[in-house]
Amino acid sequence: MRYAMAIDTKKCVGCSDCVVACQTENNVPIGFCRDWIVEVTDGTYPQLEMEIRSERCNHCDNSPCVRCCPTGASHYGDGGIVLVTPNKCIGCGACIVSCPYDARYSHPDGYVDKCTFCIHRVEKGLSPACVAACPTKCMYFGDLDDPKSEVSLVLKKRKSKTLIPEAGTKPQVYYLI
Amino acid sequence: MASRREFIRVSTLGAGGISLGIPAFTSLAKTFSQEDSPVFKSMRRTPTYCEVCFWKCAGWIYKKDNGDVWKIIGNDDDLHSNGRFCPRGTGGVGMYNDEDRLKTPMIRTEVDGKQTFREASWDEALGFIATKLEAIAKEHGPECIALFSHGSGGKYFGNLLKAYGSNNITAPSYAQCRGPREVGFIATFGEGVESPERTDIRDTRCLVLIGSHIGENMHNGQVQEMSDAIDKGATIITVDPRYSTAASKSKFWLPIKPATDLALLLAWIHVIIEEGYYDKEYVEKYTFGFEYLKDHVKNMTPEWAYGITTLEPQLIRETARAMGSASPAVIVHPGRHVTWYGDDTQRLRAVAILNALLGSWGRRGGFYRPEKVSMPAYPHPEYPKISRTWRDAFPGKYELADLALASGICDATIPVAERDCSFKAWIVNGTNLIETLPNQDNTLQAINNLDLLVAIDTMPMEITGWADVILPECTYLERYDLIRTSPHREPQIALRMPAVSPKYDSKPGYWIARELAKKMGLADHFPHENLEDLLDWQLKKMGSSLEEMQRIGVKTMAREYDDLYFAPGEEIEFYTNTGKIELYSTELEAKGFDPMPVYTPHEEPPDGYYRLIYGRAPMHTFSRTSNNPNLTDLMEENAVWINPKVAREWGLENDQYIHLINQDGKKTQFPIKVRVTERIRWDSVYMVHGFGHDQKKLKRCYGKGASDTNLISKVHIDPIMGGTGMRGNFVSFITEVEVES
Ligand code: SF4
Ligand code: SF4
Ligand code: SF4
Numbered sequence: 001m002r003y004a005m006a007i008d009t010k011k012c013v014g015c016s017d018c019v020v021a022c023q024t025e026n027n028v029p030i031g032f033c034r035d036w037i038v039e040v041t042d043g044t045y046p047q048l049e050m051e052i053r054s055e056r057c058n059h060c061d062n063s064p065c066v067r068c069c070p071t072g073a074s075h076y077g078d079g080g081i082v083l084v085t086p087n088k089c090i091g092c093g094a095c096i097v098s099c100p101y102d103a104r105y106s107h108p109d110g111y112v113d114k115c116t117f118c119i120h121r122v123e124k125g126l127s128p129a130c131v132a133a134c135p136t137k138c139m140y141f142g143d144l145d146d147p148k149s150e151v152s153l154v155l156k157k158r159k160s161k162t163l164i165p166e167a168g169t170k171p172q173v174y175y176l177i
Numbered sequence: 178m179a180s181r182r183e184f185i186r187v188s189t190l191g192a193g194g195i196s197l198g199i200p201a202f203t204s205l206a207k208t209f210s211q212e213d214s215p216v217f218k219s220m221r222r223t224p225t226y227c228e229v230c231f232w233k234c235a236g237w238i239y240k241k242d243n244g245d246v247w248k249i250i251g252n253d254d255d256l257h258s259n260g261r262f263c264p265r266g267t268g269g270v271g272m273y274n275d276e277d278r279l280k281t282p283m284i285r286t287e288v289d290g291k292q293t294f295r296e297a298s299w300d301e302a303l304g305f306i307a308t309k310l311e312a313i314a315k316e317h318g319p320e321c322i323a324l325f326s327h328g329s330g331g332k333y334f335g336n337l338l339k340a341y342g343s344n345n346i347t348a349p350s351y352a353q354c355r356g357p358r359e360v361g362f363i364a365t366f367g368e369g370v371e372s373p374e375r376t377d378i379r380d381t382r383c384l385v386l387i388g389s390h391i392g393e394n395m396h397n398g399q400v401q402e403m404s405d406a407i408d409k410g411a412t413i414i415t416v417d418p419r420y421s422t423a424a425s426k427s428k429f430w431l432p433i434k435p436a437t438d439l440a441l442l443l444a445w446i447h448v449i450i451e452e453g454y455y456d457k458e459y460v461e462k463y464t465f466g467f468e469y470l471k472d473h474v475k476n477m478t479p480e481w482a483y484g485i486t487t488l489e490p491q492l493i494r495e496t497a498r499a500m501g502s503a504s505p506a507v508i509v510h511p512g513r514h515v516t517w518y519g520d521d522t523q524r525l526r527a528v529a530i531l532n533a534l535l536g537s538w539g540r541r542g543g544f545y546r547p548e549k550v551s552m553p554a555y556p557h558p559e560y561p562k563i564s565r566t567w568r569d570a571f572p573g574k575y576e577l578a579d580l581a582l583a584s585g586i587c588d589a590t591i592p593v594a595e596r597d598c599s600f601k602a603w604i605v606n607g608t609n610l611i612e613t614l615p616n617q618d619n620t621l622q623a624i625n626n627l628d629l630l631v632a633i634d635t636m637p638m639e640i641t642g643w644a645d646v647i648l649p650e651c652t653y654l655e656r657y658d659l660i661r662t663s664p665h666r667e668p669q670i671a672l673r674m675p676a677v678s679p680k681y682d683s684k685p686g687y688w689i690a691r692e693l694a695k696k697m698g699l700a701d702h703f704p705h706e707n708l709e710d711l712l713d714w715q716l717k718k719m720g721s722s723l724e725e726m727q728r729i730g731v732k733t734m735a736r737e738y739d740d741l742y743f744a745p746g747e748e749i750e751f752y753t754n755t756g757k758i759e760l761y762s763t764e765l766e767a768k769g770f771d772p773m774p775v776y777t778p779h780e781e782p783p784d785g786y787y788r789l790i791y792g793r794a795p796m797h798t799f800s801r802t803s804n805n806p807n808l809t810d811l812m813e814e815n816a817v818w819i820n821p822k823v824a825r826e827w828g829l830e831n832d833q834y835i836h837l838i839n840q841d842g843k844k845t846q847f848p849i850k851v852r853v854t855e856r857i858r859w860d861s862v863y864m865v866h867g868f869g870h871d872q873k874k875l876k877r878c879y880g881k882g883a884s885d886t887n888l889i890s891k892v893h894i895d896p897i898m899g900g901t902g903m904r905g906n907f908v909s910f911i912t913e914v915e916v917e918s
Contacts, residue, residue, distance in 0.1 A: 011404045013392030013422050015795035016811045017264040023807065024248035024270060030810050041420075045820060045855045046432040050425035133250065135261045135397055136404035 002144040003079035003117055004172040005131070006151050006160060007054055011138035014039055014052040021133035022056075025118065032105050034115040035130055051177075054130065054139070057082060057103035057115040058163065058171030065095035065104065073111075079143065080172065081119055086111040100167040117141070144172075183292040184642045184871075185285070223676040224252065224730030226661045228328055228653035229265040229272065230798045231350065231372060232397050233661050234258030235731045236266065238654055238676035246270050246654060246677060254731045256398070256665040257373060263395035264796045264811065271807035272635065272652045273680070277876050279637055279649035280681035294647065299684065299692065302646050307696035309629045309645075310341070313601045319343045320565040321601040323586045327608035329658040329673075330633065330650065330686030334606050337690045340702040342561040345600070347581035349613040352900050358511045360577050360898045361525030364762045366538055367752030369579075370511050371547060371664055378402035380542040383503035385414045385496075387438055387528065389512035392422040394793040396513065412503065414496050416441065419790065419818070419863050420856035429496050435788050435861055436518055436779040436904065437486040442527035443776055444482035445497045447474040449534050452494075454501025456536030463749065464533055466761025466773075473773045485776070504535040506542025519893025519902035522577075523774040526762065530774070533758045539743035546743075547664035548736050553718040555711055558701045570596055575899035576768060582899045584892075587614055590623035602629040606686065607650070609638035609800045612867070615889040615903050633689060637874035638800060650686050651679035657687070657708040660715065660726075666741060668734045670719075672712070672726035770897055779893075779905060781860075786840060786907035787823065788861040791885040799867040803878040814882035816852035818863040824853040827910055836911035837862070839888045846871055848914045849883035862908060 014037045022034050035056035042049045059082045066074045066082060073088035074095050084095075084104075089111035096104045096112060107113040118128035122141075126132065131139040142149030147156075155174055162171040222237040227249070235255035241247045249269050253260035262269075282302035283294040297305070313321060319342035324334050327348050335346045351359075359369035370376075378384060379402040391399050403423070406413070413427040416438065424430040433441060449455050450471050460467055479490035486493075500507050509531045515521050537543025567581050570589035575582065587610070590600040603624075614620045624630060624643050632644035641647045654676050661671040679685070691703040705711040713723035721732055743749060750756045754763040766772040782788050796811040797803060817837060819829060829835065834848035847869045857863050868882030893902030 010426065011407050013400060013404075013426075013795065015264050015392070015395055015400070017262065017267055017795075019811060020264045020267040020796075020807055021248075021250075023810075024267060030806050033810075041854065041856060043855065045420070045858065046430065048420045048425070048430075048855055050420065050422075050856075052422070052425075133261055133267055135263050135395070135400050137261070137401070138404065 001079040002172065003059065003081055003122070004142070004144045004151050004174065005117070005128075006140040006154050006174040006176055008138040008140075008154075008158075008176040009051050009053055010176065011136045012052045012054055013136055015135065017133050017135055018054045018130035018139070021129045022115070025121075025129035026116075028113070029108055032107070032113075034113065053175060055101065055103075055163070056130075056173065058101060058169065058173045059115075059117060061170035061172060063169055064098040064100075068094045068098045070094065077119060081117045083116055083119070084112055084114065086113075100164050100169060184639075185292060185294055223674055224671070224727065225249070225653060225673045225676065226671045227262065227266040227269055228673075229269050229802060230396070231327075232257055232263075233663060233671070234262055234266055234397050235661065235671035236262055237730065240676060244677070246273055252671075252730045254729070254733065255671065256667065256669055256733075257663070258397050259401060261397070261401065263397045263400070265395060265798050265802055265808060266397070268796070268802070268805055268807035268811075269654065271805035272802075273654045273677070275636065275804055275806060277637065277804055277874055278635055278652075278681065279641070279647060279683065281649060282682070283647040285645045299682070302648060303689075303693050303696050306629070306631055306646055306693060310602060310697065313628055314341065317598055317601050318565065319561075320345065320563060321598055322604070323347065323567070323590075323600050323602070324604045324606070325349065325583055325586070325608050325610060326606040328606070329653070330606040330690070332659055333687045333690035334604055334633070336557075336702055337694050337697075337699065338604070339560045340558075340694065340699045341697065342563060344563045345567050345581060345586055347567070347583045347586055349583040349608055349610070351580045352578070352582040352584045352898075353516055353613055353615070353903075354514050356516065356578065356580065356898055357521035357895055357900045358513070358515045358525045359579060361522045362511065362529050363579065364522075364526060364577070364753075364759065364764050365529035365533060366758055370544075373398055373663060373665065374511070374513070375544050375547045375664070376402075376508050376510060377542050377545045378508060379405040381406055381411050381503070381506050381508050382542055383412045383414065383500050383507040385416070385500060385507070385509040386423050386427075387416045387442075387510065387512060388517070389510050390417065390421040390423055390792055391510075392426070393795055394513065395795045412499050414499065418858040418861050419792075429492070429499070431488050431492060431496065432858060434485070434487045435790065435858070436781075439520065439524045439527055439774060440477075440482045440485040440776045441488060441493065442524065442531060443474055443477040443774065444479045444493050445500070446470070446527065446531055446534065447477045448479060448494055448497035449501055449531070450474060452498070452501070454498065454504065455534040456504055459505070459536035460534060463751070463758050465753075465755040465757035465759050465763075470530065470760045470773060477776075485778070500531075500535060503542075505537045505540035507535050507537050508532070508543055509535070509537070516895070516900040517902050517904040518779050519895050519900075519905070520777060521895050521900050521902060522897040523771065526765075527774040530760050533760060538758065539749075541742050545666060545741045546739060547666065548668045548738060549664035550662045550668040550670055550719070550734055552660055552662055552670075552715045555704065555714060557704070565598070571899070575897070577764070578898040583610070584614055584901045585899055587620055587623045590626055591619070592626060599626065601627060602631075603627055604631045604633070605640055605644075606633040607635075609640050611639040611643070612800050612884060612886045615886065615892045615901050617886060618890065633686065635683070636804060637872055639870065639872050642872055648689055649681065649683040650689065651683035655679040655683070656685035657712065658685075659708070660712060667736060669731055670721070670726070670734070671731045672723075674727060765897070768897070782907040783840070786909050788904065789837075789839070789885065789888055789906045789908045790861050790863045790904060791866045792863065794865045797865070797867050800870065803867050803870060804875040806877065809877045813877070814850060815865040815868040816850040816882070818852050818854050818857040820857050820859040821853050821855060822859050824851070827912065829853065829910065829912065833912075834914050836914055837883065837888055837908040838911055839890060839909075840907045841890045843888055843890045844911065845869060845883035845887050847880045847883050
C-alpha cells in the first residue's frame with residue numbers, strides 16, 4: 001500500500017478551504033497550518049500564466065525528516081505516511097530544518113506537527129479533510145498500489161509533476177498540470 | 178457640519194459605570210436552553226445552513242465531546258453545497274468563537290460631555306426603542322421608519338415594520354449589487370436571474386465571465402460547477418482588466434480597457450447576427466424585435482469596438498464564434514455585483530440579449546428553470562394600510578426598481594425643502610452600511626439626521642458605533658431561523674437549528690423582533706413564542722416535521738410546475754409586454770429609456786490617476802468576516818495591486834505601505850500595502866473590499882488594510898433602477914506614510 005495525493009492545478013482556485021478544513025478537523029491552533037496555498041505567476045501583461053497549488057507534507061518515500069530524527073518520533077506509518085509521535089518528539093526541530101518543503105511547524109504544545117494525510121479519517125474509510133472539503137474537487141487521494149484507485153487513474157490519465165524533485169525525496173503528493 | 182452623533186470607537190461603560198437601577202444582564206424570558214434538551218444531548222451533529230454569505234449552503238455542525246463547536250461541513254444532499262463548504266463556511270466556527278462579539282445590549286449616553294455606550298438589559302433597551310419609535314410614528318408617521326437588513330433576520334424585523342405600518346424594507350444587495358442584473362433580465366425574459374443564479378454551469382460548453390471573478394467570489398455552487406466545466410473541457414472566456422483566477426483558467430482572456438464592456442457586448446452581438454451564429458429557430462419562435470436589433474448593431478463591428486475596448490478584432494470574432502458553436506449550451510454570465518458605471522441595466526440587457534440570441538435561456542448548459550418551495554403561511558392579522566413609501570421621495574424616477582433602494586432610503590433621510598417627510602429611524606440588521614453604501618459623507622449625513630438608529634448585529638461593526646441602541650444578535654450556530662427555500666434545479670428545504678446556546682447575552686433575531694413587538698403592542702403578529710413551533714407547524718403541513726428535519730437537515734421535493742429546460746417546440750408565454758423574449762424592450766421604451774443598449778463612453782482617469790477596481794477574496798465576505806479568527810488567519814489585510822510599469826514610475830515597491838487618494842481628495846483612512854503585479858492593467862488598481870476597519874472593538878482587523886469605500890465618493894446612478902455605479906472613481910498614490918507599529 002502506498003498512499004498518495006494528486007492535486008489538479010487546473011481546477012484549484014486557491015480558496016484556502018483545504019487550509020481551514022484541516023485546521024478545524026485537526027484542531028491546528030490559529031496562526032499555524034499543515035497545508036497552505038502557493039500562487040506562481042509568469043509573464044508580462046497580458047501574456048500571463050498562473051499556477052495555484054495547495055501544498056502540504058509530501059509524505060516522501062525518501063524523507064530526510066525521518067532520517068534525521070534523533071528519537072524516532074518521525075517515522076513511516078502504514079501506506080508510507082510520514083508521521084510524528086508527539087510524546088516521543090523532543091521538539092529539537094532537526095526535521096523542520098531538513099524538510100525542503102517547509103512542511104513542519106513547532107506546535108505550541110512542544111512537539112513538531114504536520115500533515116498526517118488525516119490518517120484517523122483514512123482508517124475509517126473517509127478521505128482526508130482537505131480532500132473532502134475542497135469545493136472544486138481538485139484533490140484525489142488513495143492507494144497508488146491499487147491501479148483502480150482514483151489517484152492511480154488520474155495520474156495515469158494526466159500529466160503530473162512533484163515539487164523540487166532534485167532534492168531526491170520522492171514526494172508522494174503529485175500536481176496535475 | 179457639526180455632528181450631533183459622535184462615532185464611538187472604543188469606550189463602553191460597564192454596568193458599574195453609572196447606576197442603572199436594573200441589573201444589566203437580565204433577559205425577559207429564558208427561551209433558549211436547547212443544549213440541555215434531550216434532542217441536543219443525543220446529537221453530535223446538528224443541521225444548519227450557512228449565514229456567512231447569501232449562498233446559504235446547508236451543512237452539519239459537529240461538536241467535540243466537551244460540547245464545544247468542532248467543525249462545520251457540508252450536507253451531501255444539499256444542492257447549494259453538494260456536501261462541500263467554501264472556506265468562509267468552514268471557518269464559520271470563528272464567527273461563534275470571536276471574543277470581540279457584541280455581548281449585551283447597549284444604549285448611547287453622555288458622560289462628562291462625551292458620548293459613550295452603557296450596558297443595558299434587554300428589557301430596558303427594547304423599551305427604549307419602543308418608546309422612541311412611538312414618538313417618531315406619532316409625529317411623522319410609521320412610514321418614516323426604515324429597515325436595512327442582510328440575512329435571515331430581515332424577515333422578522335420586516336414583519337415588525339409592516340405590522341407597524343412601514344414598507345420601507347431594504348437590503349444593499351439590490352441597489353449596491355445585483356439590482357441592474359435583475360432589471361435587465363426582467364426587461365428581456367420577464368424574469369430575473371435570482372439567487373442562487375440559475376446558470377447551468379456544470380453542463381455548459383462555453384462560459385463567458387465579464388468581470389465576474391468566480392473562484393475569488395466563492396459562490397459555492399458556481400465555483401464547484403466551474404470546476405466541473407473545466408473537467409469536461411468547456412471553453413471559458415474571461416473579460417477582465419485584471420488577470421483573475423478565472424482568467425488563469427480560461428482559454429481566452431480578454432484584458433479589456435475598463436468601462437468599455439458594453440462596446441464589446443454589442444460587437445459580439447454584431448458578429449453573432451452577421452455571421453449567422455444565432456439560434457434561428459429559437460429567435461424566431463421566442464423573441465421580439467430581432468430586425469430592430471440587427472439594424473441597431475449594424476455598424477458595431479469588432480473594428481469599431483477595438484478602438485474602444487483595445488481588444489483585437491480577431492479576438493472578438495474568435496470568441497463570438499466560440500460562443501456560437503457552443504450554442505445553446507453557453508452562458509454569458511450575468512455576474513452578481515454589477516453596479517459599476519451607471520448604465521449597468523443596459524449592459525446587463527446586452528448580456529441578456531446575447532444569451533437570447535444564443536438560445537441559452539431555458540436550455541441545458543445555459544440557464545435552467547429553477548423551482549422553489551413556498552412554505553405555508555401562518556395566518557397573521559392584516560397589516561395596516563401604508564400611505565407612503567420610499568418611492569414618494571423619487572417621483573417619476575427608478576420606476577423599474579423591483580425592490581427598495583438602500584441608497585434611496587439613505588438619500589431620503591437627508592431633509593430637503595421639496596420633500597415634506599424624511600426618514601427618522603433606521604433599524605439596521607446584519608449590514609454594515611458605513612462600508613456597504615458608497616459615498617460615506619452622504620451616509621454619515623443621513624445618520625446625523627436620524628432620531629433613532631438601532632443596530633442589530635453579532636459584531637461591533639462601524640455601524641454600531643453610530644447607533645443609539647445596539648442589540649447583540651447571536652450567530653447562526655446558536656439559533657433557529659426560517660426554513661431555507663431558495664430556488665434550485667429541484668426544490669429543497671433546509672433547516673437551521675442551534676448547535677449551542679447563545680453566548681453572552683446575545684439573542685436570536687426572532688426573539689428580538691418578537692420581544693420588541695410585544696413592547697410596541699404588536700404581539701399578535703408574532704403568535705409563536707418559539708420559532709420551532711412555527712417551523713413544526715409549517716413542516717407538518719408539507720408532510721415533514723421538525724423532528725425529521727433535525728435528523729436530515731435537507732429535504733428535496735418533487736418539481737411541480739415545468740421541466741428544468743424548455744421542451745423542443747414548447748409554447749412559452751414570457752412575462753413581458755409582448756409575451757416574447759424582448760430583444761427590443763417595450764417596457765424600457767415606454768419609460769423613456771433606450772429600448773436597445775447604446776454604448777456611451779465613460780469618464781477616464783486623469784493623468785496620474787488610475788481606475789479603482791475592487792473585488793472579493795475567497796476567504797472573506799465583505800466586512801462580515803473581517804474579524805473572524807479563522808479567516809483573518811488566512812488573510813488579515815488587503816493590498817493594492819499595481820502594474821509594475823506604474824510602480825516603476827512612482828518608485829513603489831512590494832510590501833511598501835501607501836495611501837490612496839481619489840479625484841475628490843478622499844484619502845484612505847489607513848495605509849495599504851503595495852502588491853506589484855503583472856495581473857493588473859496599467860490604467861487601473863485593484864483591491865479587495867472589506868478591510869480598513871475603523872472600530873477598535875474589532876481587535877483583529879482594526880486598521881488592517883484600507884477601505885475601498887473611503888474612495889468611492891463619486892456615484893453614477895443608474896437612471897433606470899437607481900443602482901449606484903461605483904467604478905467611476907480614480908485614485909492616485911501618497912507614498913509618504915507613517916505606519917503605526
Ligand atoms: S480547497 Fe481546493 S480549490 Fe480551494 S485552495 Fe484548497 S485545493 Fe484549491
Ligand atoms: S515533505 Fe518534508 S516533512 Fe513531509 S515527508 Fe517530505 S521531508 Fe518529511
Ligand atoms: S458559499 Fe461559503 S459562505 Fe456562502 S453560504 Fe456557502 S459555505 Fe457559507
